[in-house]
Amino acid sequence: MKNYFACFTFLLFINACLSEAVTASVSLKNITIAAPYQEVDSAKSKKDKPNENTKVIDSVVLRNYVSKKIVDSINVKKAALYPFNSLQQALKASVSGVFVQEPNGEPGTSEQGMLIRGISRPFFTKSDVTLAQPAIFINGIPLMQDNTFSGKIQKYDFSPLGSATNLLSTIDLDNVASIHVVKGLDAAAIYGPRAANGAILITTKNAHEGKREISFNSAYGFVDKDMVTTTNGVDESNFRKIFYDKFATAQESSNVPGFLSDVSNENYYGASNWTDLYYKRAPIYTINGSITGGTSRSNFRFYGANSSSAGNADDTKLDKYVASFFINMLPLKWLTVSSMVNATKLTRDRNRNLRDRFAEMQYVPDLSSPIAPNKTVYSNLLDQYENRSFDNNSNNVIQGSFSLNAKVKKFDLLSRISFDYNENMRDVFYNSQLLDGNNYVSNYFGYNQRLNIDNVLSYSYTLDRRNDFNFLVGHTFTNDISKYNYGQGYKGPSDYVRINSVVGNSESADYLKSLFLIVNRFTDKQKINLSSLYGKVEYSYHKEFFLNAVLRTDGASNMQPTNRWFFSPIISAQWNLERIIAKYNLPVSRLKVNASWGRLGTLYTSDRYAAGPQYTSDIGWSANPSMSSYNGFGTITRPYSLGWVGYDIPWAYVQETSIGLEVGMLKDRLQAKIDLYSKNNKRMLMDVPTNAEYGYANTSQPGMDVNNRGVELALQAAILAPKNGGITWNLNFNVAYNTNKLNALPGGLNEITVGNQKLVVGKPIDRFWVLQSAGVYQRDIDVPVNPTNYQILNYKGLPLLAGDPKWKDLNGDYIINENDKVELGNFIPRITGNVGTDLTYKGFTLDVNFAFVGKRNILNQAAANRLDFAARAGNNDINSINEITFWQKGLDMANYPVYNPWSAVQAYRTDQDIFIENGAYLKLRSISLGYDITRAGFFKKQKNNFRRLYLYATALNVFTITPYTGGDPELVNYTGVDTGYGMSIPKTYSLGIKLDL
Numbered sequence: 001m002k003n004y005f006a007c008f009t010f011l012l013f014i015n016a017c018l019s020e021a022v023t024a025s026v027s028l029k030n031i032t033i034a035a036p037y038q039e040v041d042s043a044k045s046k047k048d049k050p051n052e053n054t055k056v057i058d059s060v061v062l063r064n065y066v067s068k069k070i071v072d073s074i075n076v077k078k079a080a081l082y083p084f085n086s087l088q089q090a091l092k093a094s095v096s097g098v099f100v101q102e103p104n105g106e107p108g109t110s111e112q113g114m115l116i117r118g119i120s121r122p123f124f125t126k127s128d129v130t131l132a133q134p135a136i137f138i139n140g141i142p143l144m145q146d147n148t149f150s151g152k153i154q155k156y157d158f159s160p161l162g163s164a165t166n167l168l169s170t171i172d173l174d175n176v177a178s179i180h181v182v183k184g185l186d187a188a189a190i191y192g193p194r195a196a197n198g199a200i201l202i203t204t205k206n207a208h209e210g211k212r213e214i215s216f217n218s219a220y221g222f223v224d225k226d227m228v229t230t231t232n233g234v235d236e237s238n239f240r241k242i243f244y245d246k247f248a249t250a251q252e253s254s255n256v257p258g259f260l261s262d263v264s265n266e267n268y269y270g271a272s273n274w275t276d277l278y279y280k281r282a283p284i285y286t287i288n289g290s291i292t293g294g295t296s297r298s299n300f301r302f303y304g305a306n307s308s309s310a311g312n313a314d315d316t317k318l319d320k321y322v323a324s325f326f327i328n329m330l331p332l333k334w335l336t337v338s339s340m341v342n343a344t345k346l347t348r349d350r351n352r353n354l355r356d357r358f359a360e361m362q363y364v365p366d367l368s369s370p371i372a373p374n375k376t377v378y379s380n381l382l383d384q385y386e387n388r389s390f391d392n393n394s395n396n397v398i399q400g401s402f403s404l405n406a407k408v409k410k411f412d413l414l415s416r417i418s419f420d421y422n423e424n425m426r427d428v429f430y431n432s433q434l435l436d437g438n439n440y441v442s443n444y445f446g447y448n449q450r451l452n453i454d455n456v457l458s459y460s461y462t463l464d465r466r467n468d469f470n471f472l473v474g475h476t477f478t479n480d481i482s483k484y485n486y487g488q489g490y491k492g493p494s495d496y497v498r499i500n501s502v503v504g505n506s507e508s509a510d511y512l513k514s515l516f517l518i519v520n521r522f523t524d525k526q527k528i529n530l531s532s533l534y535g536k537v538e539y540s541y542h543k544e545f546f547l548n549a550v551l552r553t554d555g556a557s558n559m560q561p562t563n564r565w566f567f568s569p570i571i572s573a574q575w576n577l578e579r580i581i582a583k584y585n586l587p588v589s590r591l592k593v594n595a596s597w598g599r600l601g602t603l604y605t606s607d608r609y610a611a612g613p614q615y616t617s618d619i620g621w622s623a624n625p626s627m628s629s630y631n632g633f634g635t636i637t638r639p640y641s642l643g644w645v646g647y648d649i650p651w652a653y654v655q656e657t658s659i660g661l662e663v664g665m666l667k668d669r670l671q672a673k674i675d676l677y678s679k680n681n682k683r684m685l686m687d688v689p690t691n692a693e694y695g696y697a698n699t700s701q702p703g704m705d706v707n708n709r710g711v712e713l714a715l716q717a718a719i720l721a722p723k724n725g726g727i728t729w730n731l732n733f734n735v736a737y738n739t740n741k742l743n744a745l746p747g748g749l750n751e752i753t754v755g756n757q758k759l760v761v762g763k764p765i766d767r768f769w770v771l772q773s774a775g776v777y778q779r780d781i782d783v784p785v786n787p788t789n790y791q792i793l794n795y796k797g798l799p800l801l802a803g804d805p806k807w808k809d810l811n812g813d814y815i816i817n818e819n820d821k822v823e824l825g826n827f828i829p830r831i832t833g834n835v836g837t838d839l840t841y842k843g844f845t846l847d848v849n850f851a852f853v854g855k856r857n858i859l860n861q862a863a864a865n866r867l868d869f870a871a872r873a874g875n876n877d878i879n880s881i882n883e884i885t886f887w888q889k890g891l892d893m894a895n896y897p898v899y900n901p902w903s904a905v906q907a908y909r910t911d912q913d914i915f916i917e918n919g920a921y922l923k924l925r926s927i928s929l930g931y932d933i934t935r936a937g938f939f940k941k942q943k944n945n946f947r948r949l950y951l952y953a954t955a956l957n958v959f960t961i962t963p964y965t966g967g968d969p970e971l972v973n974y975t976g977v978d979t980g981y982g983m984s985i986p987k988t989y990s991l992g993i994k995l996d997l
Contacts, residue, residue, distance in 0.1 A: 093851030108318030116198030118708030212293030221990025282310035446484030570598025590664030735833035803900030825857030827976020843935030862980030
């Protein structure tokens with residue numbers, strides 16, 4: 001903390017020295033030194049000024065003329081009032097066609113994700129989710145997120161290695177001027193292959209000419225704890241008694257779990273007060289300040305911030321420290337020199353879930369008894385974490401740029417070098433009492449760095465009063481490097497030895513001198529270069545008809561030599577009907593029609609496809625998919641789990657067609673925008689399972705095609721807009737409908753099953769495939785018998801008996817198997833949207849926002865696991881873990897049939913329709929009330945001293961209305977499964993003050 005404020009103070013000192021040294025020896029009244037990325041007109045005269053639809057939008061090329069009809073924005077000024085701890089939270093329910101999934105309320109977790117215009121590919125792993133994310137640009141710098149290639153050494157796909165922190169938590173909304181969302185290819189084309197899934201364009205506040213301005217913001221609040229109904233051994237015994245009385249044999253009745261067999265055990269049958277330690281109200285705060293000033297010759301801006309976000313469970317927390325630096329100078333009348341540095345540090349206190357701990361260790365101990373619900377016993381476990389173990393997680397992130405912008409007549413040349421760098425660190429030690437007498441240590445360090453070099457030349461040309469042209473040509477080179485080092489150690493000599501020490505040169509054979517008996521080492525690195533050449537032509541006729549064309553070619557080093565380059569054409573048009581409206585006196589004030597078509601290449605995030613035929617051999621033990629070792633020596637097992645890469649792997653690409661309409665009525669007090677699109681993700685790679693005789697599990701094959709189509713509607717209404725004060729009332733509404741379909745699979749396949757997911761050509765890719773249940777067999781003789789061979793109806797060879805489900809035998813072969821599963825529901829919502837309203841009156845502002853999701857389903861695995869207690873009890877399997885939240889009421893037996901939990905067919909298996917539920921919801925997402933004190937009597941007289949003094953109060957996640965029985969319908973994983981491990985998204989309340997001097 002001291003270092004942070006010392007750094008900020010030093011920057012302020014430098015600022016003061018620079019501002020005093022600058023002399024305005026050249027008068028440049030007609031030149032504004034603003035951020036080269038802000039939404040400003042680039043022309044200097046009416047003659048050169050582009051039409052109203054060609055504003056400059058922050059982009060990788062910095063001077064990109066695009067129509068505002070293809071860009072959506074959020075109100076950053078409002079969003080900055082709320083204690084959002086990530087960009088995803090700020091965008092949730094703000095823009096039509098953008099779906100934000102927040103499966104965990106733990107602050108800073110990397111599990112949050114965004115989808116723009118649907119799901120582009122099936123989600124088999126979290127790496128697939130990463131491939132579907134939009135690109136994020138800050139002041140034109142494409143941000144580099146954590147590379148997922150370290151996931152190949154993980155046994156469990158619960159959370160990434162390292163800190164598993166969301167790097168988009170580094171974005172501080174108080175330092176942001178605008179956030180634009182690019183959805184269609186007509187706008188995304190200029191940003192290149194990274195924007196194939198859309199793009200989020202963030203423009204920070206920047207230096208500008210004028211008198212010195214100082215801004216300060218401080219907010220304090222808390223997250224509210226969950227109020228839950230706890231249970232103990234009595235409740236669990238009563239729950240299981242239903243099944244014991246009806247189905248248990250004498251042997252099964254005698255094998256009651258140990259923790260339930262002794263009713264005198266106070267740990268399990270006594271007070272269930274564990275919530276006193278697990279759920280807590282926790283404080284949150286943010287404090288930041290900035291100073292801006294300068295002349296027309298040189299100006300500056302400095303910004304510093306510190307914030308703390310908290311979860312309401314398990315003492316989870318995220319702390320953030322930010323420092324930003326901006327300087328613009330004009331050494332010559334036609335030359336602007338700009339620089340930016342933005343640095344952030346994140347530290348995270350993550351959860352202490354058993355599942356996450358065992359997944360990191362790749363070790364599962366005895367699970368026959370859950371944690372006792374007694375506070376005294378639970379506190380002993382927490383003491384082992386807090387005082388005898390540690391789990392330190394941190395990230396360092398920095399972005400920077402240096403640019404030269406030369407404007408000579410109608411030519412605009414911009415050259416810029418920029419970078420993005422992030423570090424990911426985690427140090428873990430678990431003492432022996434947490435691990436059956438063994439201790440454990442691990443260390444992770446990874447970094448990702450991106451270097452960008454951009455050169456762009458634009459030229460505007462007016463042929464006559466009716467015909468205008470804008471030309472743009474540019475080149476971008478990007479170099480990406482990702483690397484990580486990871487080490488694990490078990491069975492150290494003492495719990496006081498908490499580090500895995502190494503000595504010597506890393507090149508020597510004796511590099512590893514570990515005090516731990518079992519040691520695994522992992523390291524990997526990859527480098528990817530991207531070179532892009534593009535051009536854009538814009539033509540406008542009579543300021544009414546606009547035609548744009550983008551041509552680009554992209555070459556990537558991680559593509560095979562025969563398919564190194566990809567050519568992308570995109571064309572779009574817009575027709576402004578203002579003259580026709582006036583001519584025929586139409587009952588609208590504005591009417592615009594637009595259409596576009598194009599295709600854009602999609603980048604692979606891995607470099608393993610570039611070298612041609614290959615496979616990766618895993619040197620692991622205990623079925624761990626890892627290139628590991630035993631005491632530093634490789635073992636002899638070689639399962640080729642990552643599969644085969646062959647020849648002729650082409651670029652995947654997106655092809656999209658869209659049309660849109662913008663309408664204004666009642667002098668634009670009512671505005672509507674509607675867009676229809678059909679988007680095809682083509683030639684995508686897929687790991688296709690192969691025969692075991694080949695020696696590897698699958699082959700990477702291109703040819704998977706997925707179509708998304710939908711419609712997006714946005715409405716804005718100024719219900720009350722008085723001319724001379726009074727109440728102002730605005731209403732915003734947006735809704736989007738999206739559906740998807742699998743058009744093709746690699747190799748001409750019609751269907752394929754990967755894990756628990758089944759893909760069928762012509763069907764959506766986000767469906768659940770489950771068995772249908774029609775009740776329960778009451779007697780053995782009720783089970784159907786095959787009349788041809790007198791075989792009893794069976795599940796994969798196991799005959800069904802009394803107490804088993806009546807699963808439907810759809811193909812009539814008297815065998816229940818995968819062929820009897822049906823597609824049911826969908827885990828990506830078909831309908832998303834929000835309703836927002838704001839009222840202002842005499843300095844008071846009230847803002848309310850509702851979010852809703854419809855036509856979406858959830859697979860309630862948490863309920864299935866609870867009912868399947870007999871099959872899961874005591875299994876040495878990570879899916880059999882019961883957290884402390886096992887002792888809270890959350891299951892209503894009235895919603896489920898009573899099956900025999902001891903059945904050999906696993907009657908309460910998850911993949912059946914009784915666990916598919918409606919996941920729709922309506923949520924009061926946010927509400928804020930503020931007052932501008934400068935409107936009050938005394939402060940009105942102080943206008944020259946106060947630009948603004950604003951007091952505000954906010955609330956987040958106030959309530960949720962949903963038919964889902966499992967709790968918060970947002971807490972599901974990327975395949976729509978409610979595992980029960982997601983921490984609740986807390987209600988958050990805060991009070992703040994913003995001061996502008």
